[in-house]
Amino acid sequence: MKSQGCRQGRKMEKRNNYQNTEEKTFRNNFGKFKDKKIVLYGIGRFTATLLPCVTDFKIIGLMDRDNANIGKKIYGVPVLGKEEVREKADLIIINTSSNYWKIIYARIADLGIPVYYLNGQLACMKDDEQTYTENPYWEKTYDKLKNEIDNYEVVSFDIFDTLIMRKIYMPQDLYKIVDMRVKKALGDHINYYEMRMEAEFGNSKKEQLLDDIYCSMNKTWKFSENVLQQIMEIEIETEKRFLIPRKDMLHLYNEIGKNKEVHLISDMYLPEKIIRDILMENGVSTVPSIFISGEEKANKKDGTLWKKYAETVVCGRTAIHIGDNYRSDVELPEKYGIHGAYIMNGSEMLKNSSLGGMIPKIEDLDESLFMGMIIAEIFNSPFALAESKGKVVFQDFEKMGYCIWGGIIYSFLTWLLEEAKKRTIERFLFFARDGYFLEKDYHYMIELLGQGQYPETCYLAISRRLILITSYEENEGLDRIASHVYNGKFAEYMEDRFNIVIPSDAEHYSEEINLPEDYEKVKLWFMAYENDILNEIRKEKENYLKYVQNFGINEKDAIVDLWFYGNNQYYLSKTIHKPLMGFYFAYNKSEENICQKTNTMISCFQDEDDLLAERVGLYKLSLWVESFLTAPYGMIKAVDENGNFICCKNGMNQILFDVRERMNEGVCRFMKEYIYLMGGTRGSLNEKFADTFFGQLAEGHMELSKDLQKVFYFDNSIVRRREMGIFE
Incomplete structure (x- = not known):
């Protein structure tokens, strides 16, 4: 009988960006613990991607917030309860998006064994400089x-x-x-x-x-x-x-x-x-x-x-x-x-509040104006912090949009204009769905700025599923598309991945699957539908190629996206057989990222030496960012022969889309006031400063009220149907 490591090695011969980068980061941060008994907290995409790459580590179990999973095997590894972890593990690594690190640590801090964040930092309950709460x-x-x-x-x-x-x-x-x-x-x-x-x-x-x-x-x-x-x-x-x-x-x-x-x-x-x-x-x-x-x-x-x-x-x-x-x-x-x-x-009030650490960073006129606007918004009343004892807590969506998002989106859009001027870009291609608000805000901003030559825009349908399907080549087989991470029922997988609805009495209809771990058996199941799958892929690919050709994409265009590897840009460029330029909040600058080798990628909020965006405040809250910067419809699965979007069912982010519109009203109010106060000019608000202020949320120096937290969800339809509250 061959080892698990050998089996996984065969299955995962084609390594992706996630694996290359995340394995390297994991080994750099935790290589010294290879002989220790490790438990990974998290059963999502991070763990699905990591486990096949670190079979030489002693991963003895997983943890999850859902106690119903205790005793199950996921990705071939048992899910353990707290007492079993306390008895067997030497350390725990929180293997999730950084959005959840502090929340997860608060759940398990009482175990009495070392807990590490994925960036290698030892977790602790130290409260960051909260002496401000003691101010009479x-x-x-x-x-x-x-x-x-x-x-x-x-x-x-x-x-x-x-x-x-x-x-x-x-x-x-x-x-x-x-x-x-x-x-x-x-x-x-x-x-x-x-x-x-x-x-x-x-x-x-x-x-x-x-x-x-x-x-x-x-x-x-x-x-x-x-x-x-x-x-x-x-x-x-x-x-x-x-x-x-x-x-x-x-x-x-x-x-x-x-x-x-x-x-x-x-x-x-x-x-x-x-x-x-x-x-x-x-x-x-x-x-x-x-x-x-x-x-x-x-x-x-x-x-x-x-x-x-x-x-x-x-x-x-x-x-x-x-x-x-x-x-x-x-x-x-x-x-x-x-x-x-x-x-x-x-x-x-700023000086004595939880945001007092921002004061030394205010260095120029634009930063002084930015902070003056924020102060006027959240410290207008001298009694604003009485209830929270000096902690800045947002209770209103529009105000949160103004304060937290206004500087981010405004500095990003003005940065885009500067980059377009330097690189003679004539049109921005805002990727769906992240670009839905960004494109609207861009047009609002240039309307406020008035006369001038500004790049045109278009809003381009794209998604991980759509680009996976469209980049399919007849001679490559289905493995690349079919083995991509998924967690759920087989019938859901067939519909979400291939747009194939199988009969409710079909064999394996309700069986739970975890990909890529279960790929060998799942492959046997879906091959019964191979002809239907291939016909659907060919149809979707033909429709999408026709859709994209209508835009006439050329070297004067640049895509606009959030992050991180640039897979959508990479596969779109392969689809149209042209290199593309892309502007991002942040992206993976490491040598392992193949996407940047054939395309130009430029980041806004990221220092050159910060290869993995570890210092970018936005990226620390990436799931929350994506929960706001979305569209009023679900993930775009495909486009039809007329170029109309075919979308997944609306999730909670769409059901509660009105609050996102109120947040964006705050963004627009910020932009309008900033330009007005600057005398009709756009100024030069430093995007790194705006990100530093945003990062105060990740550092715990600002908070959203419980009511505000409830409306933000993480959805990833290509991976699973289950949605999770961002702040749960």
């Missing part, structure tokens, strides 16, 4: 602050970052936007940014109004009054463009103003009239007296403005001031008998 500020709520205010006769509010906020992280970066708009309107010779910064921060005078600043600037500029006025108007309009209300604080202000004497106090260079206009435009019901440092010639920072306010307004009554600067708005007014109530501004 998170105890502050809207109701508590309102009750505190009720105890005082006179109330004052800070304005900027308290009642209203800017959609930019560093306030000085606003001047860079103004500089761009000034140059566009009046010429490149005007170096607004440097002179504006020097005039505001280089002047020894602490209390200046905008007119004072511009007079100081013009000592160097020597511009006409008309030009100076135009520049000032651009600055004011840009300032207004970036300002939004902090809704909870504005509501509190308007409510308090009905029954209390309320004042506004600000260290600001804008004159009172403009500030009044800004406040009214942002929803302030009434604007009482305003104490502005530039007009009062006193400021909060050294206490002179507080002294003046205490002597002229408070006059010994009980008073409270609400503001975002702990020294200027809390400590200093206390010296003059005014109680200070501190609320965090958006930037401080």
Whole structure:
């Protein structure tokens, strides 16, 4: 009797990309454990692909979250329960997509034996820097602050970052936007940014109004009054463009103003009239007296403005001031008998939240704008993190789309435009189904950008099954198509793989199969239908070739896909007998990937030395990415003679497609606001920065609420019909 390893060796002579790369990675990460008794957690595609390649390892069993599988043999290896694993195994390797690693480890951490993630990292329950949860500020709520205010006769509010906020992280970066708009309107010779910064921060005078600043600037500029006025108007309009209300604080202000004497106090260079206009435009019901440092010639920072306010307004009554600067708005007014109530501004909330690690990464204007938009969205309320104790948790699909996906899709699409320009690409071929939203968003973006020459697009039907069938050659036999991974009933396999419906009374109809492990016996079963299978393949191939030829694909085209090996690009190029260029989120850059040897592949979010995209935040959550970037119909099995899609039955991702549309509405809102705030230009949001922010989700620094988690499913109809919740 020959060993299992010999049998598998014969069966798997034709090795695929998955096997080549994943075997090499597994051996690199776990070669030192070859003599240890190993249990693999996971019974899906990863394990089906890996097991035939590592017969020299001591794989003693598998684990699965479904206890009903305990005692069964899958791929010839027994599924073990926790107690048996505890007794027999030296270590466990979580052999799944990284989406599930932390969830799985939480299930088995109590076994008391080493557990490793597939990347070789030892799993542990260490909570990443969660000291932010201990901040006493998170105890502050809207109701508590309102009750505190009720105890005082006179109330004052800070304005900027308290009642209203800017959609930019560093306030000085606003001047860079103004500089761009000034140059566009009046010429490149005007170096607004440097002179504006020097005039505001280089002047020894602490209390200046905008007119004072511009007079100081013009000592160097020597511009006409008309030009100076135009520049000032651009600055004011840009300032207004970036300002939004902090809704909870504005509501509190308007409510308090009905029954209390309320004042506004600000260290600001804008004159009172403009500030009044800004406040009214942002929803302030009434604007009482305003104490502005530039007009009062006193400021909060050294206490002179507080002294003046205490002597002229408070006059010994009980008073409270609400503001975002702990020294200027809390400590200093206390010296003059005014109680200070501190609320965090958006930037401080970022710093003290679970996302605080992003701050050192904010380096340029586009990153400052991106984070300013995110801060304005999730930290608009100073009480937003009270319930979660500093953890960013998304409760709304549209907001999640705006924050998590907006930067990813926008930076990817603008990257595509840059790559197309460099490589003279005239048309993007967005692959189905991943390209469904991407193509729509691309057209929305170029509509926002306005005039210009942009590559055209088309949406190309493709899937792993479709390309497997279409690349079939008459002389090769059925092994390559038939032996591809599958888990389910034989009848389901025949329909899903070959579009052949067998009679319900057929032999083996309901028998469970696991491919490629069971291929030898399954091959005997399906050969009874060989003629029907071959006729169906020929028909589907003929229809698809006709469909593809209608597009006239040439060297000026480039495909757009997510990841990872580029098999669809590879087989499409073989089908049309032309090399293709492909743009990806990320792809396998290793030498084992045969797809890149005959085609050009270019990645957006991946460093050159990150061959397997291990540092790409998106790829760490690849299943969730695919669960969002899908289409309102199931996997495309084939196209008919008229080019119409023939699809699998809709799964849960399609049944719940409305939530994906709401997420994409958030993406579109992000793109619209980004371009608007950049003055109608697309900017240059760094795609690696956008991915780093996205990666905060994979690192546990952001979360989706339980309700949001429930709507995302993993489906892979070519492999099995069973769907799994991404966050189960």
